[in-house]
Amino acid sequence: MKRIPKDFIFDLVARTNIVDVVSSRVKIKKKGNNYFGCCPFHNEKTPSFSVNDKKQIFYCFGCGASGSAIDFIMEFDRLSFVETIEELANLQGLTVPYVNTDNDKSSDVSAHNVRADLYALMTGIAHFYHQKLYTTEAAAAREYLQKRGLDQSIIKRFNIGYSPDSWNETNQTLAKSQVLRDLYDQAGMLVTNDNQKQYDRFRGRIMFPIRDRRGNVIAFGGRTIKADDNVKYLNSPETSVFHKGRQLYGLYEVLETHRNPVQLLVVEGYMDVVALAQYGIDYAVAALGTATTEDHVKLLFRTTDNIIFCYDGDNAGRRAAWRALTTLLPAMVDGKQIKFVFLPEGEDPDSMVRKEGKIAFEKRLTEAQTLSQFLFEGLLKQVDLTAPEGRSKLTTLASPLISQVRADSFSLYLRQQLGQYLGLLDVSQVDKLIGTKPVSNNETINYEPMRMKLTTMRILIGLLLQYPELAKQVADTKSIELSQLPGSDIFRQLLTICYHYPDITTAQLLAEFSQTAEKAVLQHIKALAVWDHRYSEEDIPVIFTDTLKALYDSILAQRQELLIAKSRTTKLNEQEKKELSTLLVLLKKG
Structure with a gap:
């Protein structure tokens, strides 16, 4: 099994500007210290999606979506964590190092980036096809394109090409090593028959490269020029870089x-x-x-x-x-x-x-x-509005369709239109008739991170996430290990990471927890990372110290209660007696 080293991930996050990542996918404008735009993860009329350039995190005030550049890419492009790291590495021109975690090969490191390799291979194939279009064997393809009225500028703009009418010419030309052949297969460019023989998927076709928004060739469409071919168009299968329902x-x-x-x-x-x-x-x-x-x-x-x-x-x-x-x-x-x-x-x-x-x-x-x-128009063709039964049928047909609409204004307009056809002027009458309350944009949101109760531990975790340098103020970690408060394990984990990486950032911390934390825990961590504490910057160290002292007092009180409870059932040993005596004094002073 292989993993990506943590140091590489942290370095990648440090190199990545979240503003560049988000702005290449969502329209955002700078307003004050942050950037704002309409959230890509839920429907909304006014921008509530913010990107913090300083902390390198995003947050939506409408639906609670938040995180680092890694979280954004994972959610927006629907990629796995590893695929996201490879995508960001590709944007930075880096190759992902994979460490072999097998006991007997724990030191092996291989540099690899499947997505970058696939992009490079597909670009090479597209170039090969385009060149083939101008060879003698592609005369019929050129004649077909000419009859369809396409000139050279359009052919070049869309990089149209021709796949050789051969079982193996393309893969033998471009995938000469086993590594490239495996990659060629991953790209969906090979077909394996029942006898496990492999051959080129596209043969004797006019080829249309399919590019993503950034111009990477991710798939192909092939148009036959043979009159007897039953398959007019042939498309690439879905791969790790190509999902036809998203392109x-x-x-x-x-x-x-x-x-x-x-x-x-x-x-x-x-x-x-x-x-x-x-x-x-x-x-x-x-x-x-x-x-x-x-x-x-x-x-x-x-x-x-x-x-x-x-x-x-x-x-x-x-x-x-x-x-x-x-x-x-x-x-x-x-x-x-x-x-x-x-x-x-x-x-x-x-x-x-x-x-x-x-x-x-x-x-x-x-x-x-x-x-x-x-x-x-489609609904009215199915009913007779001159009859009560027709109006009733229109209501029955329209209700499930209108109830799907989440856009408030558009939903209101459709209900008003339905009311006019039914002879109802008051939209509330239509709502009663439909019997289904229209879905509001915000009714699909079940996560309200900023409404969580602020406890001592949440304040500490939130401040440490946003200001990792505060870890330097925590000198006594042994006492924290005794804490039974919810979130103590997260706070201890944060401290450990911050000690090991003194210059770590909020975005890097989120990247760490994106790999290890359970979904519910990760949601709370992200919420605290964007928590609007409204403290002045100069007061942050004092507030953290005071809250940390409150945590220590809580830990001591818990320990005291534990020892007192134990003394009522069994005798305390000498060390426990001294500890209880000390705790009584300390808590009395506090």
Whole structure:
């Protein structure tokens, strides 16, 4: 078994600026000493998410989310602790050292970073495919792209390539060692058959590299050019760096052109995105062979305030749009807008933009239906409002959908709309009829860290977390070992770490506990790390000392009670008698 050395983690946290990490994923602005923005972990209308540059921690006043850069990446990118360390190391240009913890090889150290290695390999494969596109064997692929109206600038911008029509050419060219071959397999680029024979996943296809927001190639989509191929599009499988429900094809390319895009157009396929870009509609993205997920919506809303979903106008397209609607409702945020546009039957964005051009296509976008319009249009088709039974059915159909909405203003609007169709002017009547109270943004929050009762131990832990240098004031650690107060073990652990690392920071302490503490304990530690104590900076050492004295008094009182209780059942030995006598004197003086 291998682990990452603690010293490397502490050094990595020290090198990482949490402001840079957060601002690359969330829009934040400096206000006073901190940075503020809308929390990425819950829906909210006004910014309550803060980043403290000095302490290198974040905290949301709305939902209680908090921690270091490591905690942020783990939650935002949904990575494991080790994956997060590798991701941050990659951003810093560092290689993660792994220590072998086996007894017979405890001194072995290997430098490794799976994510960085995968990024490098996938970039190399994308470059290989792009070069192959201009070889003789790719003539049919080039002809296909030319017929689709793509010029060289668009091909280069999206780094489109061609995978050789060979079972093993790509992996034999790029994965010549066993280590690289294993990595190639981890990247999802190999297929293993029933006979355990391995071959290239992509063969004889036009290749579309899929890049994350930072430009790393994380997967591929391959389009066949063979008329007899039953699989038109083939995508990479999920890997440690690629999760199709969290990524959008073309988003990196959009952000390269528009830092803050006014709107994003969500289409179905790779060619739709590329063809639209060819015609100057360079704000289109595509889900990767999967239905729209809540993670997709969050990613879109972090990028823009306006989203347009584009579907074919046939029954299949409208069914797909309705399925997306059920995902969009709970993810809706006040101040954001979602619209739907439906193309003529038999058309897709690629064919439509080539047929009518940019101006006419964008005119369709301006005429798109809002989310609420599409919702009620779909519901009203199923009912007859002229009959009481129809109005009752509308209520039955609308209630479970509206109750999913967490955005307060949008929820109110939908209930008002429903009331109009039902002939009810008072929204409270609609609420009674629905029978389900709309979910508020804050009702999903069950963690209120700042409302915890402040005890002696919590004050000590909180101050030590925020000011690790206070550990120097704790001279008597043996007495603390006798404490039975809740949190004593955490306080002792903090002291041990601070003694060993005299210059340790709050962010580094949180990184340590992120690995070892149970979830409930870690929540309290994070809460105390961002606790707004409202003490002046110059008073902190005195307050810590006074609280520490109160802890010592408490420990002595506990010991006294224990000895007195023991004396009532059994005789104390001479040493215990002297100790009890001393305690009586000390506590009397205190």
